[in-house]
Amino acid sequence: MENLLLQDLTSIDLFHKNKKSRAVKRSGLFILCLIFLFSLPPSSNGQASLSYTDHPAIELIRELQESTSYRFLYREALLSDLRLSLDPDGNNDIIDELENALSVHSLTLQKNESRNQIIILKSANKSFANNTFEISGQIVDAETGERLPFSTLTWMKGEQIQGMATGRAGTFHVEITNPDDALILTGSYVGYEEKEVKVNFSQSSPKNLDEITIRLQPQSVAGTEIVITGSKYSPQDSSLIGLIKIDRFSPLGEGNAIRALQTLPAVSHNPAMYEGLHVRGSSPDGFQVELDGITIFNQSHLFGLLDSFNADVIQNSGFYYDVAPARVNAPTGGQLALTTKTGSLNEVNTTMGLSNSSLKATLHGPAKEGKSSWLIAGRSSFMNTMNWFNNQELIQWGLDINRPNSHENQFSNLNSELVTPGSSDAFFYDLHGKYYMEGVNGSRTMASFYFGGDRIVQDATRQIRNYESTDRIEEKSVRTYNRWNNFAATVQHQRSFSGTVYSHTSLGISSYETLFSKDDFIYSRILETLNTREVTVFNYPFANQSTMNQVKLDQSFDIFTQNFIFTTGLTGYYHRGEYLEESFERQGFTSRTASLQLDFYVQSETTLFDHLNLQLGSRFHYYSNGNSLNGSPRAKIRLFPEQPLSFSAGYSRNYQFLHRISFNNVVSSQVWILSDDQQQASYADHYSAGIYLKPGRRFYLQIEGYQKYYNFLRLHEMNARSLTTSFSESPWFFQNEGFGRGVEILFRKQFPVFSLTQTYTFSSMELLNNTLNSGERFHAEWDKTHIASTNIEISLTPRFTLFASWIMTSGTPDRLLETDFTSEKRLSPYYRLDASVHYQIDAGSALIDLKFSAFNLLNRQNEWYREYRLALERGRRVPFFRPVEVEIYDLGFQPSFEAKVRF
Numbered sequence: 001m002e003n004l005l006l007q008d009l010t011s012i013d014l015f016h017k018n019k020k021s022r023a024v025k026r027s028g029l030f031i032l033c034l035i036f037l038f039s040l041p042p043s044s045n046g047q048a049s050l051s052y053t054d055h056p057a058i059e060l061i062r063e064l065q066e067s068t069s070y071r072f073l074y075r076e077a078l079l080s081d082l083r084l085s086l087d088p089d090g091n092n093d094i095i096d097e098l099e100n101a102l103s104v105h106s107l108t109l110q111k112n113e114s115r116n117q118i119i120i121l122k123s124a125n126k127s128f129a130n131n132t133f134e135i136s137g138q139i140v141d142a143e144t145g146e147r148l149p150f151s152t153l154t155w156m157k158g159e160q161i162q163g164m165a166t167g168r169a170g171t172f173h174v175e176i177t178n179p180d181d182a183l184i185l186t187g188s189y190v191g192y193e194e195k196e197v198k199v200n201f202s203q204s205s206p207k208n209l210d211e212i213t214i215r216l217q218p219q220s221v222a223g224t225e226i227v228i229t230g231s232k233y234s235p236q237d238s239s240l241i242g243l244i245k246i247d248r249f250s251p252l253g254e255g256n257a258i259r260a261l262q263t264l265p266a267v268s269h270n271p272a273m274y275e276g277l278h279v280r281g282s283s284p285d286g287f288q289v290e291l292d293g294i295t296i297f298n299q300s301h302l303f304g305l306l307d308s309f310n311a312d313v314i315q316n317s318g319f320y321y322d323v324a325p326a327r328v329n330a331p332t333g334g335q336l337a338l339t340t341k342t343g344s345l346n347e348v349n350t351t352m353g354l355s356n357s358s359l360k361a362t363l364h365g366p367a368k369e370g371k372s373s374w375l376i377a378g379r380s381s382f383m384n385t386m387n388w389f390n391n392q393e394l395i396q397w398g399l400d401i402n403r404p405n406s407h408e409n410q411f412s413n414l415n416s417e418l419v420t421p422g423s424s425d426a427f428f429y430d431l432h433g434k435y436y437m438e439g440v441n442g443s444r445t446m447a448s449f450y451f452g453g454d455r456i457v458q459d460a461t462r463q464i465r466n467y468e469s470t471d472r473i474e475e476k477s478v479r480t481y482n483r484w485n486n487f488a489a490t491v492q493h494q495r496s497f498s499g500t501v502y503s504h505t506s507l508g509i510s511s512y513e514t515l516f517s518k519d520d521f522i523y524s525r526i527l528e529t530l531n532t533r534e535v536t537v538f539n540y541p542f543a544n545q546s547t548m549n550q551v552k553l554d555q556s557f558d559i560f561t562q563n564f565i566f567t568t569g570l571t572g573y574y575h576r577g578e579y580l581e582e583s584f585e586r587q588g589f590t591s592r593t594a595s596l597q598l599d600f601y602v603q604s605e606t607t608l609f610d611h612l613n614l615q616l617g618s619r620f621h622y623y624s625n626g627n628s629l630n631g632s633p634r635a636k637i638r639l640f641p642e643q644p645l646s647f648s649a650g651y652s653r654n655y656q657f658l659h660r661i662s663f664n665n666v667v668s669s670q671v672w673i674l675s676d677d678q679q680q681a682s683y684a685d686h687y688s689a690g691i692y693l694k695p696g697r698r699f700y701l702q703i704e705g706y707q708k709y710y711n712f713l714r715l716h717e718m719n720a721r722s723l724t725t726s727f728s729e730s731p732w733f734f735q736n737e738g739f740g741r742g743v744e745i746l747f748r749k750q751f752p753v754f755s756l757t758q759t760y761t762f763s764s765m766e767l768l769n770n771t772l773n774s775g776e777r778f779h780a781e782w783d784k785t786h787i788a789s790t791n792i793e794i795s796l797t798p799r800f801t802l803f804a805s806w807i808m809t810s811g812t813p814d815r816l817l818e819t820d821f822t823s824e825k826r827l828s829p830y831y832r833l834d835a836s837v838h839y840q841i842d843a844g845s846a847l848i849d850l851k852f853s854a855f856n857l858l859n860r861q862n863e864w865y866r867e868y869r870l871a872l873e874r875g876r877r878v879p880f881f882r883p884v885e886v887e888i889y890d891l892g893f894q895p896s897f898e899a900k901v902r903f
Contacts, residue, residue, distance in 0.1 A: 057082035058346075058370045064094065070111075073197060074120040075138060075213040076145040076345045077438040078107065080370030112198050119197065122211035132562075133201055135174045136496075137212030138442070139166055139187045145345035145370065146436070147171075147444070148216065149316055150227060151189035161642050164565075167502060169444055169494045173560040187214035190225040190242075190316075211442070226260060226317040226336070240700060242793065243748065243757060244319075246311045248803050249834045251394075251855040253355035253896035255311030257336060258289075258299060263791060265744035265759040266321045266704075267334070268784055269809050269830070271864045272855065272891035273303040273398050273667050276660070278782050279321050279333035280706055281740025281765035282684070283713050285660030285672075286333025292340055292448045292490045294508035295550055295658075301381075301428040301454055302357070303398035303667040308452050308486070312351050312362045312900075313377045313432045315341040322688055322704075323636040323650035326603035326617030327556060327567050331656045332684035332710060340448050342436040343373035353900040356389045357381050358428070372437040383426045389895060395424045397891065398667055399458045399480040400518075404861070406887040407869060415872045419520070420475075422459035429453060443495035453485035454669070462520050462539070463872060465881060472879050473872070478519035484669035486512045502558040504569070510550045514669035517543035521666075523584055524868045524883070526816075537868045537883035540584045548577040548658075548672045556601075565605045567617075573597040575658070577674050585717075586731050593674040596624040597657055603634070613638040621655050626677040630655050649689045656682040659714040661732055673714070679734040685709045698750040703743070710738030713767070737768040739777065754794040761787040778813075781865075785810040799840035807832045816866050816885060827863040827887065832856050846903040852896070859893035 052060055057079035061072050082105055086097040095118070099109040102120065110119040139151040147170030154163035155174075166172045176183060179201055188194045195216050199209060226244040244263050246255035251272050258277060261267045268278040276284035276299065289296045291309060300308055318337045324330035328337070341364065348365030360379035367374050383391045397403055402419050430452035437445045458480045466474040490508035497503060521542035527534040556569025576594040583589075603617030619632040636650035659682065661671045675681040690704035713736040742763025749756045764785065766777040787809045794802040811827030835857050841848040856862075868883040 051088065052084060052086045054083045054085055056369075057084050060084055060086070060098075064098070068094075069116045070095070070118050071116060072118045072120065073213050073215055075140065075211055075438075075442075076370030077440055077442075078120065078122065078211060080368065081440070110200055112200070115196075115198055117197065119199070119212060121209055132175055132177045133179060133209065135176065135183075135185075135199065135209045135212060136172065137210070137214065138169070138171045139189065139214045139216060140170060141192070142215035142217045143344070143346070144342075144349075144373075146315070146342040146373070148189045148192070149339060150318060151187060151192075151216070153214075154186045154188070155183055163642075167558055168504060169442075169502070171442065171496070171502060173500060173502075175562040177562070185212070185214065187216055189216055190227060192216035192218055226257060226319050228264070228319055228321075240748065242755065246307075246314070246317070247838075247851065247898075248836055249805060249853055249855065250306065251891060251894045251896060252302070252305050252357045252389075253851065253853060253898040254306055254353075254358070256300075256305075257307050257311065257314075257317060257338075258304070261319060261336070263757065263759070263789070264319075264321070265746050265761040265787070266706075268761075268782065269787055269789070269807050270304075271862075272894070273305060275300060275304050275662065275667055275670055277334065278765075280686075280708055280742065281738065281763065281780070281783075282331075282333030282708075282710070283715075283738070283780075283782075284662050285658075285714065286331050286656070286682075286684075287335070288331050288333075288658070289336045289338065291338045291450055291488060292446075292508070293337075293492070293506050293554065294488045294490050294510045294552055296450070296486060296488060297510065297512040297548055297672055298452075298454075298484045298486050298514070298670045301430075301452075302394065302426070302456070305394065305398075306357070306428070308430060309338065309450065310360055310362070310377050310379045310430055310432055312353065312360065313341050313375065313434075315339045322706075323615070323634055323652045323686070324654070325567070325615070326601040326619050326632070326634050327569060329571065329599060329619065330652075330654050331658075332654050332682055332713075340432060340434050340450075341375055342434060342446065343375035345370050345373050345438070349902065351900055351902045353898060355898040356896045357383050357391065367435070367437075372435070374436070375432070375434040377432040379430050381426065381428045391426075392421075392424060394891075394894075395426045395456060395458055396421050399456065399482065400522075400666060401458050401460055401480065404889040404892070405869070406861075406863075406889070407871065407884060418463045418870060418872060419478075420461045422461065422477075424458045425455070426457075427455045439495070441496065443493070445494075446492045447490070449487070449489040451485075451487050454483060456482045460520075464539070465879075480518045482516050482668055484512070484514040486510065500560045502560075504554070504556045504558070506552070506554045508550075508552045510548075510552075512546075512548045512672070514544075514546045514671060516545075516666075516668040517541070518666070521583075522867070522869070535868060535883050537870055539870070541582065542584075543582045544668075544671060545580045546578060546669075546671045546673075548575065550575055563606055567601075567603040569601055571599040571601070573599075575674055577672065579661075579671065579673055581731055583731070589731060591673065591730060593625070593676050595657065595674050595676075598622040607641075611640050611643070613641045619655075621657075621681075623657055623675065623681065625675060626680060628680065630681070630683070632683075644693065644695045646692045646694075647690070648692070650687075652686045654684050654686065656684075659732075661714060661716050663716060673732070679714075679730070680712055682710065682712045682714065682734075684711070684738075700746070700748040702746040704746075705743045706741065708738070708740040710736075710740070712736070713738055733769070733771075735769060735771075738765065738780070739768070740765045753796070754792060757789075757791040759787075759789050759791075763787070781813055781815055783813060799842070801838045803834075803836040803838070805834045807834075811863060812865070814866055816868070827866065830862045830890075831858075831860055832862060832890075833858050846901055849898075849900040849902070851898045853898075855894040855896070856890070856892055861892065862890040863887045864890045 084101045088094045088097045102109055108121040139148045149168050149170050151166045153172050183199045185197045195214050197214050244260050246257045246260050250256040262269050266280050277287040279287055289299045316339050320328055320330050321334040343364030345366050351362040353360045358379050358381045362377035364375035401421050432450055434448040460478050461475040462478050463473050464476050488510040492506040494504050519541050520539040523538055525536045551574040554571040559566040579591045581589045599619050599621050601619040605615045607613050615636045617634045621630045632653045632655055634652045639647045657675045659673050686708050688706040693701040712734050714732050714734050716732045745760045747758045765780045765783040767780050768777050790806045792804045809830040811829055814825040834855055836853040839850045866887050869886050870881050871884045873880045
């Protein structure tokens, strides 16, 4: 027992010794850890001890952003060629060392502790009197480093908000007099999150801050958006973000900028397959598209169902429909100005997509990191191999092969199905490319190209009269063929000569050719006397072929002062075009025209008072055909532009020397002709005024009125059905005047999870030609008295969005009553519901976009136009062809999808 007790005591003693020994070891380890931690050098903002030797500056900045709480604002080209060595010691942290290293390269660092921001600027030696500071810089994409043209910069001056739009290069120049110690600049751009940057004037000596770069982060769900352009800056911009998105609705799934513009009350709603737009009553040729400053002559694939360009490569879009700046050679209607993306300066990115009709891919990345980039994108159709989602029917419908019409419901004893579709072949493509190089001093050099085209053919058989056959009827093989190609290329150089002068130089070329032929084109002639009306309808071949070449050289300068922004420049155009036509009345008509056009322009904008913004400018045109010299004055005034209630008034005259010829019942390749010494240029005088109400960021109301006077509009003689002879030696006539007027209302309300946009237009467009209607006015065939639309966007989650659009318009005038203008008969009203669902999936290294859309969801038979068609009556002994009046319907229900992967 005693031995057992001793053993127990011994065990207890050993236990306590072991426990004490373990405690001593833990204490020693803890003390060693403390000694190690205290021996480390101090860090700033929790940063680790870092040192670099001859390290690339851009990589160094990225690593510092990951290891510290600071976010750096810089332009890649400032740092792309720099290699830095940093070795912080006990007196300087890593940021201090970075500041010292940058100063060797004439770069300045501004640190803002409260915002955790570091701005890297360019050192300069220019100073200003009277406590005036000069601020210059640019707004860029935070991920790719590319500039964001026409983005918005705002700041507060006392209780008033001040602002401006950046230039075409995304640059800004501001002079601030007697500022506080600091100024907060806010940069914004559609599809990007706003960014605030605090500039400290107390740290600035001398008094100019150069190369301030505001980096905006792209939003998680952002499609290409069109910016309504009419004034340099307005605080209402924020309430209009998301109004016009290219990727919302399209019969074939992909983005359609031209269809997206119909959200605006100034733009008339058109059928699914329609080339061009009517802007405030303009004829179709009054709307033009430019890509990187050069004209794209054919604006869409597949008769208007798709844009001619790939929306994935469009960086920004500006639409001019009111008083355009003098630097813009705006036509009589409106202009859509597109810019190709520059590509990422930091990393290689890829986007691949699939839709109803095509495959596409975009690849872009740095050629030299931070300094230059490249982009290549291609899209090709597969309609020849995949007959799904009504692909074959769409081809037949576009080429007018038995378009859906009302005849089958009206004439049971007649056969109007005289055409039996056969095989078809449809192919379209577009290719984009761009190379971009940015200089340390802010200069930019860009070279871009575009190549696109369509090849569409449809074979069919048509029943025709043949007195030698048994039943006097035979089937004849007919073919419809449509082809166009457009190549365009530009080279641009932009640079700053000083803090206040920015230069833009560009050289571009666009080459375009078309061929259209239809073996069974429908001709109709109407001959009226006092008591009778004789209608003749027959089939006969029609074909036309055209070319149009444009060379453009432009040099402009933006000059910034404290109160004014001046733009002045010179543009030279050389055009050469050819048109050939074979028709029933035109056997071998040919026209060849070349012209030289020189435009000088000057534009100024000023806000001399807080409540008045004034824009004045003019273009002066010299045109070689006829040696004419014309002026296009532009003026717009805006009262209380930064207040909740503002007013505007404007006047402009726009000349147009390029004219597009279109046909009523054919959606063919777009044909362009030139003004000549016999048929002078078209022009329009445009008066407009508006009231704008914006009590908050989520409410917007706009009421605008306009009156436009058009002169020398072009119309093809095919559209004048009352005529049996031609107007002149050419197949188009130009002595047409136009009178447009209207009131437009746009209401937009944004709620936390959805937005509502409501538009209404009351308008009229009348034409006048002394050879028609006894010289009295008559409504244009595209005139619509009432147009209303409701657009709803619902964001169920940040990545799941629903869109719906309801459209209601008056019917267009009945073309068959062209000789009886007083009757004012119109087609039935037009109603259409479109819907779209957009879902985005974040798959780690990839981002997946899925979109499903439905055009004309209710499958309503909307009347597009009325015309005469031939029908076969077999009740007689000899089968008889006679004309019947039918309504041609717009496209019915059309589902679509698009899937894209970005990585």
